[in-house]
Amino acid sequence: MAQPIRIVVDAMGGDFAPQNEILGAYQALRYFQEHNINVEILLIGQQDAIQTAIHQHGIAPSQFSILHADEVVAMDDEPAQAFRKKRQSSLYLGLQHHKDGHADAFVSAGNTGAVMSHSTLILGRITGVSRPTIGTFFPTTTSQPTLVVDAGANVDCKAKHLFEFGIMGSIYVQCILGIERPRVGLLNVGEEDSKGNDIALEAYALFRQSTLNFVGNIEGRDILTGTVDVVVCDGFVGNIVLKFAESMLTFLKAKFSAFASTGIIQKLLMAAAKPALKGALTGMNYEDYGGVPLLGVNGVSIIGHGKSTPLAVKNMILRAEEVVRKEVNQRIEAALTS
Template structure:
C-alpha cells in the first residue's frame, strides 16, 4: 500500500509525524510512506532520523498548512495546496491508497468528503472512535462528522462499525447499542426511536439502548449516536480521565505516606495506564468514504502515527470498504422487505 502521511498536521508536527512514518517504513517494508508537506522541513527531519536512504519513503511538497483552529470548509476551499488537502487528493487520484493525518479533524473530514466522496450505499460518513476502557475498547460512532443525522444515517453507522470491528478488531458478532437516556425501548426523542426500529430490523447483533455509563462497563462493543452527542461524549471522557490522573498525582504528593502508597501501587497504575492508552489505537477511521482515511489525535507522537499507519494497512488488507458496501446492500434490502 501507498500511504499519504500529512507531515504538517498535529501539535508535534512535523518532527513526531515524520519519526512515526519512518518507524512504520522500517517495519512495513512492503508499503510506501508518502510524506506530504514542506519538502525542506521534511528532508531536514529525515536527515535527523537517519532515514535518507530508506527506499520506501517519498516526499510530496505542499506549500500550505491548515491550522488546528481554522474553519474546516474555508480552509479546504482556500488552501488547495495544504498538506491535508494534497494528501487526500493523492488518494483521489489513485497515487496513494490511504491517508493518515493528525491535523485539523474537520478539514480531514471535509477534504475526504469532497474529493473521495462516499461509498455507493453510504449516505453520510462517520468517525468511529475506539474509547479504551477496563473491559477493552468501545467504539463510538459518530464522533463529529455528521451533526444533523437521520435514522438511516445512524443505522448505517451501526453496520459500518460492525464491519470494522469484525474484520479489523476480530470481534465476530460485535454488540451494538444505541445511545439513549434510558434502557427502555420507549425512551428517547423521535430520532432515537426511529433508529431503534431500523436497527432492530437488521441482522446486526443489536443489544438495545445504551446509557452514557454503558460505554465503559463492557456491555457494548459499539455505541451509535449522532455526531454532536458523540463528540461531546468523547471530549467529556477525555477531560475526565485527564482530571482524574492529575488529581491522583496531586494527592500522592501530599505526605510521605501517600508517596509511599503511590510507589507501592506503581505496577498496578502502569498496567491500568497501558490499557487506557489511546496511542495504542493510533487513529480513528472515517468510515463510509470511498478510500481509507485515518484521523489521529492532535497530540499524536511518533508511536501514535506508527500505529495509525498500521491501522490503515489493516483497513486495506481486510477490504473493509468492500464489506461495508456488501453489508449495507443487505441491510437496505432487509429494511425494504420489512416495510
C-alpha cells in the same frame, strides 16, 4: 509478490509535524519490512522541512518518496476556508493524490475538522452512505475495546444516519477486531425499548428489523463494560462523552496530587501508589489505537490526534494498511446497497 499498498502520510499534520510524522512513518516502514508486508509510504508536505527532519534522525532518504506541497493547513484554520483557499496544502494534494488512484490510503494527524471535510469533499461518499462518520475505541473492563460511533463528525442526525453508523461500525469492528458478529447497542437513557428521544426511538426500530447483531438500548454506564462491541450515538453525544472520558484522567491526576499535598504520609502513599496506578490505567492510552478512519468516504482516510507521538503515527499507518487490505469500504458498499 502482491502489488504494494501505497499510503500517503501528511507530513505537515499534527502539533509535532514533521518530526513525529517522519519518525512514525519510519517505524511503520520497519514494521512492514519485518513482517513482509508490501507497503510504500509517500510523505507529502514542505520538501525542505521533510528532508531536514529525515536527515536529523539519520534515516536513509531512499526509504520514502516525497511529494512537495507548498502550503500547510494550520491546526486552527477554519476547515471550509482552508479548503477554498489552500489548494496547495499537503492535506488537499495528499487526498487528491489518493483520489487520482496514485495511492490507496491517506493518513493525517492534522486539524481534525479539516481532514474530515477535505476527505469528504475530495474523496466523495461510498454508494449508499448518507453521512461519513468517525468511530473511536473506548477501553473496557474486558480485553476488547468498544467502538463508539459517531464520535463527533455529525452533530445533527436522523434515525437513518444512526442506523448507517451502526452498519459501518459493525463492519469496521468485524475487520479490525476480528469479531464475527459484533454486538451493536444504541446509546440511550434506559434499556427498555420505549426509552429515549424521538430519534432514538425511530433508530431502535430500524436496528430491530436489521440483520445486525443488535442487542438493544444501552446506557452511559455500559460503554466501559464491554457489553457491546459497537455503541451507536449521534456525534453530539459521542463528542461530549469522548471529551468527558478523556478529561477523567486529568481529573484523577488532579485529585491524586491534591491528596498528596495534604501531608507527608499522603505524599508517600501516593508515591507508592503511582506505579500501580500507571499499571492499572495501561490500555487507556489513545496512542495504542492510532487514528480513526473516516468511515463512509470513497477512499481510506485515517485521522489522528493532533498530539500524535511517533508511536501513534506508526499505528495510524498500520491501521490504514489494515483497512485497505481487509476491504472495509467494499464491505460497507455491499451492506448498504444490498
